[in-house]
Amino acid sequence: MSILHLTVPRQLEETLGSYCSRLAALHGAYSAREFSGYLGFSFTELLRGSDIHVEIFSRIASIEEADVREVLIQILGTTLRNVRGHMFTRDHIVSTKSKFCPHCLLDDESSGIGRRGSRAYMRISWLPRFSRVCPIHQSTLVTAIPGGLGMYGDAIGGLRADNAEWSDYLYRAELGQATPAQSYLIDRFMNRPTEELWLNKFPVQAAAHFIDIVGAVERHGIEVSFEKLDVLEQSACAQRGFEIAAGGQGSVKAFLAGLVKGYYRGRSNMGAHAIFGELADEMSYRANLPGYDRIVKLMQRVAIENLPIGPGDNFLGPVRQRRQLHSLTSAAEENEIGAHTLRNFMIERGLIASTKCSLARAVFHPSAIRDIIAPIKALGLTGAARAKRLRNARRSAN
Numbered sequence: 001m002s003i004l005h006l007t008v009p010r011q012l013e014e015t016l017g018s019y020c021s022r023l024a025a026l027h028g029a030y031s032a033r034e035f036s037g038y039l040g041f042s043f044t045e046l047l048r049g050s051d052i053h054v055e056i057f058s059r060i061a062s063i064e065e066a067d068v069r070e071v072l073i074q075i076l077g078t079t080l081r082n083v084r085g086h087m088f089t090r091d092h093i094v095s096t097k098s099k100f101c102p103h104c105l106l107d108d109e110s111s112g113i114g115r116r117g118s119r120a121y122m123r124i125s126w127l128p129r130f131s132r133v134c135p136i137h138q139s140t141l142v143t144a145i146p147g148g149l150g151m152y153g154d155a156i157g158g159l160r161a162d163n164a165e166w167s168d169y170l171y172r173a174e175l176g177q178a179t180p181a182q183s184y185l186i187d188r189f190m191n192r193p194t195e196e197l198w199l200n201k202f203p204v205q206a207a208a209h210f211i212d213i214v215g216a217v218e219r220h221g222i223e224v225s226f227e228k229l230d231v232l233e234q235s236a237c238a239q240r241g242f243e244i245a246a247g248g249q250g251s252v253k254a255f256l257a258g259l260v261k262g263y264y265r266g267r268s269n270m271g272a273h274a275i276f277g278e279l280a281d282e283m284s285y286r287a288n289l290p291g292y293d294r295i296v297k298l299m300q301r302v303a304i305e306n307l308p309i310g311p312g313d314n315f316l317g318p319v320r321q322r323r324q325l326h327s328l329t330s331a332a333e334e335n336e337i338g339a340h341t342l343r344n345f346m347i348e349r350g351l352i353a354s355t356k357c358s359l360a361r362a363v364f365h366p367s368a369i370r371d372i373i374a375p376i377k378a379l380g381l382t383g384a385a386r387a388k389r390l391r392n393a394r395r396s397a398n
């Protein structure tokens with residue numbers, strides 16, 4: 001097998017696709033795909049992290065296997081990508097498009113080593129969704145597909161096919177500010193030591209996604225659509241979510257409990273979406289992935305602590321824990337008494353206020369009504385409770 005004698009130094013943190021693209025440019029190939037074809041491997045498969053193609057390229061370009069593992073994007077099925085030992089879903093990491101800081105690439109070209117036109121390189125730390133602002137230039141990263149068909153992932157070839165310069169992308173970058181949240185996540189992604197935080201218990205994507213949406217919900221309300229926010233606002237949301245999570249589990253639970261109090265409108269409208277909005281949707285959609293499952297469980301626990309739900313209910317999955325709170329309806333059902341009678345007794349004893357709003361939203365500990373169940377039962381069943389008991393008896397007889 002041939003080994004390339006004309007090479008450029010591979011940069012620390014440079015993606016394999018970028019390095020191959022630069023070598024192709026150095027050898028005068030039209031594109032990285034054409035270049036890989038001459039050398040007996042597939043550039044597309046290299047981008048996908050296919051073992052055999054990565055192996056051939058590493059040997060040709062004389063890269064150590066350990067170094068390859070650091071910058072490899074491994075495509076696992078249609079949804080998952082493994083990068084640096086971290087699992088991502090495809091919407092949380094860029095694998096075939098180019099995502100970059102045009103200022104960094106211009107700096108590479110003006111001061112880098114090697115032949116001009118093949119000095120600029122792509123950093124792996126730019127690829128996760130949580131990388132939004134270049135910490136060196138305080139400028140937003142740009143996502144682009146340079147060139148047309150056949151140029152996916154081929155940064156240098158694509159640029160040449162476009163007859164463009166990196167400076168052509170400057171207009172798409174905005175002034176921004178790299179946040180402590182982003183630095184923390186990039187450090188985790190790069191497997192560098194970080195501060196000991198509660199978030200460290202979660203895989204990096206789940207941690208990043210959670211703080212994105214927590215911050216967005218706090219800044220814009222539960223119906224926020226995170227994808228529609230501009231990149232600087234997304235960055236501000238992530239930072240706000242990070243600040244809440246940095247306070248530890250107690251702070252996160254207090255934030256979630258605040259949402260429950262703010263959005264609970266009564267038992268008839270008590271689904272997870274009505275209470276947690278986008279946070280419920282985004283987290284539960286991925287509840288089968290590591291980290292998200294525990295976040296969803298935590299949200300469910302906060303709901304059980306603050307809402308009249310118990311075994312038999314479904315709130316972000318079936319509820320199995322003991323009930324901590326009742327509403328008028330749930331207490332009436334569970335004790336097989338009439339809700340109206342219960343309400344009247346509770347008002348009479350000053351356990352709930354008689355306003356319309358408080359009746360719909362009344363929430364109380366089961367022990368609050370312990371002493372009034374027997375007197376209510378002694379009055380005899382109400383029409384509704386009698387009908388229910390009859391229904392249940394018929395059902396068990398069938």
Ligand SMILES: [Zn+2]
Nearest residue numbers: 101104134137
């Ligand atoms: Zn930069």
